[in-house]
Amino acid sequence: xxxxxxxxxxxxxxxxxxxxxxxxxxxxxxxxxxxxxxxxxxxxxxxxxxxxxxxxxxxxxxxxxxxxxxxxxxxxxxxxxxxxxxxxxxxxxxxxxxxxxxxxxxxxxxxxxxxxxxxxxxxxxxxxxxxxxxxxxxxxxxxxxxxxxxxxxxxxxxxxxxxxxxxxxxxxxxxxxxxxxxxxxxxxxxxxxxxxxxxxxxxxxxxxxxxxxxxxxxxxxxxxxxxxxx
Amino acid sequence: xxxxxxxxxxxxxxxxxxxxxxxxxxxxxxxxxxxxxxxxxxxxxxxxxxxxxxxxxxxxxxxxxxxxxxxxxxxxxxxxxxxxxxxxxxxxxxxxxxxxxxxxxxxxxxxxxxxxxxxxxxxxxxxxxxxxxxxxxxxxxxxxxxxxxxxxxxxxxxxxxxxxxxxxxxxxxxxxxxxxxxxxxxxxxxxxxxxxxxxxxxxxxxxxxxxxxxxxxxxxxxxxxxxxxx
Numbered sequence: 001x002x003x004x005x006x007x008x009x010x011x012x013x014x015x016x017x018x019x020x021x022x023x024x025x026x027x028x029x030x031x032x033x034x035x036x037x038x039x040x041x042x043x044x045x046x047x048x049x050x051x052x053x054x055x056x057x058x059x060x061x062x063x064x065x066x067x068x069x070x071x072x073x074x075x076x077x078x079x080x081x082x083x084x085x086x087x088x089x090x091x092x093x094x095x096x097x098x099x100x101x102x103x104x105x106x107x108x109x110x111x112x113x114x115x116x117x118x119x120x121x122x123x124x125x126x127x128x129x130x131x132x133x134x135x136x137x138x139x140x141x142x143x144x145x146x147x148x149x150x151x152x153x154x155x156x157x158x159x160x161x162x163x164x165x166x167x168x169x170x171x172x173x174x175x176x177x178x179x180x181x182x183x184x185x186x187x188x189x190x191x192x193x194x195x196x197x198x199x200x201x202x203x204x205x206x207x208x209x210x211x212x213x214x215x216x217x218x219x220x221x222x223x224x225x226x227x228x229x230x
Numbered sequence: 231x232x233x234x235x236x237x238x239x240x241x242x243x244x245x246x247x248x249x250x251x252x253x254x255x256x257x258x259x260x261x262x263x264x265x266x267x268x269x270x271x272x273x274x275x276x277x278x279x280x281x282x283x284x285x286x287x288x289x290x291x292x293x294x295x296x297x298x299x300x301x302x303x304x305x306x307x308x309x310x311x312x313x314x315x316x317x318x319x320x321x322x323x324x325x326x327x328x329x330x331x332x333x334x335x336x337x338x339x340x341x342x343x344x345x346x347x348x349x350x351x352x353x354x355x356x357x358x359x360x361x362x363x364x365x366x367x368x369x370x371x372x373x374x375x376x377x378x379x380x381x382x383x384x385x386x387x388x389x390x391x392x393x394x395x396x397x398x399x400x401x402x403x404x405x406x407x408x409x410x411x412x413x414x415x416x417x418x419x420x421x422x423x424x425x426x427x428x429x430x431x432x433x434x435x436x437x438x439x440x441x442x443x444x445x446x447x448x449x450x451x452x453x454x455x456x457x458x459x460x
Contacts (some may be wrong), residue, residue: 029421091334100329104291107322149316
């Protein structure tokens with residue numbers, strides 16, 4: 001059971017699980033994010049990975065508000081990536097909601113393993129990307145489910161947790177991940193073109209630079225408006 | 231932040247929180263349950279409790295299947311309530327999903343306390359009604375949120391956890407809860423009339439019998455079909 005956001009990290013985490021012989025079931029949560037082209041990216045990645053089933057579930061977290069990713073709040077640009085504060089792009093309890101939904105589907109399927117692509121190094125300081133959060137959810141999963149009571153608890157795996165963005169990209173390229181299908185930007189324009197200046201764009205660009213490879217997603221860039229003369 | 235299902239337990243838990251001076255925000259999750267009259271009950275209870283805001287959020291857990299409450303599977307009748315097995319009415323990971331959504335809204339609001347009406351005595355053996363589950367979620371909540379990182383963690387409260395159904399009913403009646411508004415049956419007919427034979431109906435009936443009071447919800451019972459002669 002892989003959580004697939006449409007981004008670079010979850011595509012890599014899913015590819016790692018696939019390379020280890022697991023049959024993949026992919027869950028994408030449509031949570032009212034502003035950058036809805038994430039969903040289209042998740043669909044393309046699921047197809048490329050050959051998942052057994054891909055579920056897109058709508059859970060409108062924007063009903064609660066509280067984040068620049070779901071509300072009409074400006075996404076910060078050119079922010080200091082080393083700053084200690086938690087930015088406004090943080091979506092309250094997002095990974096807890098995602099993992100609990102993955103747990104619900106995993107238990108229904110009889111799946112025993114949940115894979116999430118969080119990483120604790122090149123991220124934006126979100127509390128629910130830290131190893132101690134993943135460990136606490138893993139303990140919860142053992143108690144929360146029928147499978148756990150019956151002695152075969154669900155486990156949560158975060159194979160990228162201690163990798164840098166560059167290491168993630170190198171690992172994914174070895175496994176044949178097509179990063180041209182992935183979308184990372186928090187604030188794309190109407191054509192899906194990344195802004196290049198939000199945290200997510202900049203962490204991605206730094207990762208590709210450090211890995212020493214070009215970002216294939218940038219190759220599909222084109223002018224947003226073409227004015228045709230007569 | 232109270233999780234309000236429309237049932238007897240959550241109405242009582244909410245009334246307890248209200249009686250202690252908390253401003254109430256009520257969350258009802260429409261998860262694809264077969265007994266949709268629960269939602270109407272939750273709405274009536276929220277109104278009676280005078281909550282500051284009531285959100286009904288749709289999260290279609292029936293997309294995952296795996297429960298008699300969301301699928302076309304027979305709800306068991308006249309089951310041995312003391313049986314050790316987990317019945318087919320168990321909805322995989324339901325309380326984890328509910329608590330994570332409550333956590334998302336609570337954090338957005340700046341609320342610090344989540345109230346859930348689970349109880350570990352008169353229940354159906356669901357793993358996510360046990361005290362150890364609630365404790366694990368409480369630990370998770372402290373790690374998962376921005377509030378937790380900033381030193382003011384969200385807490386999860388289960389004020390009914392060690393009460394019998396009869397004790398819950400007595401406590402609720404002291405607080406003026408109108409149990410006539412609550413709905414418990416897993417398999418009501420099209421008019422909302424309880425079946426009287428599922429686990430939930432029988433635990434409720436036993437509770438009212440032990441408390442020595444009539445169930446006001448039964449007073450609104452009427453024949454489902456009236457055939458008018460000429």
